[in-house]
Structures are given as structure tokens and as C-alpha cells.
Amino acid sequence: MIRDKRRLDPETGQVREPVAPAAEEPEVAGGDDNAFAGDVGQALPGDGQDEAPAAEGDGEHPDTQLAADRLEDLRRLQAEYVNYKRRVDRDRARDRETGAATVVEALLPVLDDLHMAKEHGELAEGPLLAIAEKLEATLGRFGVERLGAVGEVFDPAVHEALMHLPEADLPEGATETTIVQVMQPGFKVGDRVVRAARVAVADPA
Structure with a gap:
């Protein structure tokens, strides 16, 4: 197309009014697979540029593992405390028996004298009997x-x-070796024998 751009009309000699150029229609891309849709820089759906959310790890949460460790520590401390308490109770009972056995050993002469006095009838009555x-x-x-x-x-x-004593009198119905006389009484504290009883025995006929 040839346009006459002269400002003066060659026929009339008048100045021509400028004619606004016709707006050109934008070209539309037709059927191009690589064409963009929307603003420049906006990725098309499904073009592989969308990032998938990060998948959570398969391992346990750190707080969960920490709680499990603390629970195991608590159980171990509780077991240690139970064992400690048992040991202390056992030692306390043993120490008590040991202390009582020591006192009895120190009092053996006094206890023997009281036993002999009772055997000879000297503790039948009176204040000494109450003390014993x-x-x-x-x-x-x-x-x-x-x-x-x-x-x-x-x-x-x-x-x-x-x-x-083969000639000693035994209780009626005795079938085993039996004590017929106590020379010195014995004493024990719990399962600990401080002194065995010293006795005379007889067998059934």
C-alpha cells in the first residue's frame, strides 16, 4: 500500500490534516504449542515448574525419642531406688539383730545367774523375780x-x-531324743543363735 505523506494537497494547495494511523490489530499466535498464556513469566499449569511439598521424614520426631529416653531413665532410676531400699531395709534388720546379739552376749553371765537362781527356787517371789x-x-x-x-x-x-541320761523320765508319748535338763539356756536373735542351749538329753525306751 502506498501512502501520500505530502502535507500540501497538490491539487488544492491546502494543508492537509494529519490522518491518525489505523490501529494495528495485535497478532495472535495461532496453535503454537510453546505459546504463553497470561503474563510474561507466569508458568503454565503442568509445565513441571511447580514444586511439590517436601515430604516429611519417615523417622520419629526428636521430641518423641527424647521422651522415650527420659522414660527409660526414669524406669532405671526407679529400679535402682527399689533395690537400694530393699538393701537398706535388709541391712537395718541385720544391724538391729547384730546389736541385740552383742547386748545378749554381754548379759549372758547375768542371765545364767538368774536361771540358776530360778532353778534353786530363789526367784519364786520378791523384787528380784520382777526384775528378771x-x-x-x-x-x-x-x-x-x-x-x-x-x-x-x-x-x-x-x-x-x-x-x-538313759534312766531319765521322759514325757509320756516321747518318741525322739528329748531334753530332760537345762544347764544353761540358749538365746537367739532372729535367725542368729547367740548361744546354743546346754542340756541333758534322754532317748525313749
Whole structure:
């Protein structure tokens, strides 16, 4: 197309009014697979530029593992405390028995004298009898137990036979070796024998 751009009309000699150029229609890309849609720089859906959200790790959360570790520590401390308490209770009972046994060993001469006095009838009545009974009651509160009595079956674990009397009278119905005389009573504290009872025994006929 040829446009006459002269400002003067060659026929009339007048100045021509400028004619506004016709607006050109934008070219539309037709059917191009690589064409953009929308603003420049905006990625098309499905072009592979959208980032997928980061997947969470398969491992446990750190707080969960920390809680498990603390629980295991607590269980271990509790087990240690239970074992400690058992050991302390056992040692306390053993120390108590040891202390009581030490006292009984120191009082053995006094207890033997009281036993001999009772055998000879000197503790039938009076203040001395009350003192002897209070002493034995006090020792009993600490787990002290007297060993040896006439008529008991002889037990070598807690009795010591000093004499064997074949002609001694036994309790009716006795079928085992039996104590017929107590020369010195024995004493034990808990399972600990402080002194075995020294006795005379006899066998059934």
C-alpha cells in the first residue's frame, strides 16, 4: 500500500490534516504449542515448574525419642531406688539383730545367774523375780528368744547335749531324743543363735 505523506494537497494547495494511523490489530499466535498464556513469566499449569511439598521424614520426631529416653531413665532410676531400699531395709534388720546379739552376749553371765537362781527356787517371789521378768520382756522386744526347755525335742541346731541320761523320765508319748535338763539356756536373735542351749538329753525306751 502506498501512502501520500505530502502535507500540501497538490491539487488544492491546502494543508492537509494529519490522518491518525489505523490501529494495528495485535497478532495472535495461532496453535503454537510453546505459546504463553497470561503474563510474561507466569508458568503454565503442568509445565513441571511447580514444586511439590517436601515430604516429611519417615523417622520419629526428636521430641518423641527424647521422651522415650527420659522414660527409660526414669524406669532405671526407679529400679535402682527399689533395690537400694530393699538393701537398706535388709541391712537395718541385720544391724538391729547384730546389736541385740552383742547386748545378749554381754548379759549372758547375768542371765545364767538368774536361771540358776530360778532353778534353786530363789526367784519364786520378791523384787528380784520382777526384775528378771522385766529384763526378759525387754530383750524380747528386740527379738531375743530363749532356747531350751525340759520336754522339748532335741535339736542339734540350737541345742548342745552335754549329758545323756538313759534312766531319765521322759514325757509320756516321747518318741525322739528329748531334753530332760537345762544347764544353761540358749538365746537367739532372729535367725542368729547367740548361744546354743546346754542340756541333758534322754532317748525313749
